[in-house]
Amino acid sequence: MGRSPWLSIVGLGENGADGLCTASLNALQTAEIIMGPPRHLALLPDVSAQQVTWPVPFTNGIAQLMSFRGKRVVMLASGDPFWFGAGSSVMRDLQADEWVAYPSVSTFSLAANMMGWPLEKTHCLGLHAAPLARMRSALAHDARLIVLLRDGGAVADVAAYLDQLGWGASTISVLESLGGPDALRTDICAADQITDAFSHPVCVAVEVAGTGDAMPLASGRPDGLFDSDGTMTKRPVRALTLSALAPRAGQHLWDIGGGSGSIAIEWLLSDPSLSATTIEPNAERSARIAANAAALGVDRLQVIHGFAPEVLRDLPKPDTVFIGGGLSAEMLVWLEAHLAKGTRLVANAVTLESETLLMQAQTRLGGELLRIELSNAAPLGSKRGWKASYPIVQWSVVL
Template identity: 45%
Template structure:
């Protein structure tokens, strides 16, 4: 018995409107009873007679609206490829895939890469459309090429400022608008001299060029300590690197950072993997403020900071893929965190006091895992010479929930 045909069609459309669609996609649009989309999409398809529905507000109401149309011929119009930073992915998470047919068009990324002569395999594709613009900061690297779906006419100037502040003012920037249509436009310049007024709907191409004094902010964990605003109580660079190696950042994974302090571990977790998320639990308001400042400056604006004392503050949080206990360590906190971890979840706890170390030794004896002591010494002046000045050793306990 064959499956019923899809009742919901999600069609990508470009600046050339119906003329740019494949014959099959055009037939679907022309046969629609209901067409859902933004004003621009309706204008591009105005030759078709159908009931017209605008994007609802709030946008999440779209799913219930679509479900109410089940059994009718429904088309959702999206720009370019509906499954590439677009509405198709959101709908596909809520409505069974068998009920949906996708009809992709060339995406803005593909068009922009063609205009720039860039290989799609050698660049980063990002969106800040409806999202914090600061998140692109994590991708500013020497010689990187970025294609960015922007959030409005002001976005290129904001990104130009981010580049200039970090020593990438010589980076070449190109704004492309209305690609594939009769009003296609292009604006070129450098970050430090950017002064163009551009259309609100645009795609930005950035060819990153680093000055000799540019800030080096790799996405591999281990950012310099002085890049973080801190009161001194933070997980230092070498220990932070070892900590994140055992937390294992992965795409879309969620971290609980207990006793987040300046946010260094949570921020590096989010920078290390696309779409990685983090909740930082910190009882002190001054430290939450520092963590928020660091998150904006280093490209992790979605760090979710929560006030509270542990373990009570952990109740009701979404289940984590990893937990870091950098402060507030106790057996009750460990038990609550371990119980909440998803299968294959990772837990790492660091300790510097003898009392906390004793607890980690006991936990290791009872639950297994890895127990190591990390010692770091730095070369510093000793009179006219240099010598090693050791930092306080850190005892680190790590386990994987199986």
């Protein structure tokens, strides 16, 4: 028999204890300490436990919570603690037998039921502590989003963001105090001047409309999405490169020689479970990569200003590596010596010298060589002809 959990994570709705399961009520009644934000503590029934206010910022309360080990403790959270909730924030400090969770109805479920939207076809985003740009990839005509916000003032920020991107015709339903007696829905247009004051807790349900440019879902997104000084992997080659990189759920990418960051950004857009580190020796380009990532909703991209392989030594090992710049014999030797077996490696070469390096590496380590030759229609006198780009040689291998 394992030990009994000392921590109960209880999801609380706007009705307080009403509707809680028997186990949740028992945890509250038998707790020695109940810790949560003031709003949640105010919703509690009559309990004998010591009530501790969770501090701001949220992370400051985790150590305090852990100091209560050995006592019967309840941590209060909103709705479902593990759907953009507070529950996951404390997991790294807990063993599996130390905690138990009792969720209540999530805000997303309450919002979908108020709107009459099928939840499985609705984008659900928790942006109470994250940038609004994370909505970017989900914005398309007739798309539906439910977005958790930090406070009532953030509603105007959402409207301004949508209007800025050309989605000003979108309908925003502001949903306040869902699940409680004061629940309220207010419908506004994103392009309108917002003068209403909205109360926390608040979320918005967005039905997207307007003339904005929806981001394609497939790899090889338009070059114009990325701010660049001209150093970037262009759209067709980027699509072929992402295909060779073959992202799989949970994998981490090293993007060596980031340029504009387009490869790493498209990697991250493939799935929210993916992570990436870009290494770029040019300070201006490093800043541009970070700005591109933030604008396209993948601010989780780690950007390192420095030279490879020197800066690679202390980084967590990758599942996949792309060399888009700085290809050299020394780089390949270092990667071969330090990457784990099973790591996927993809490199693109434009010059004859770098092409030779890839041919030698393929002879030694195997893998596939692909020569990419692209031509675009261009004016030729009064008519048109094909203008060829420099051919690119791509080597891909699983070590």
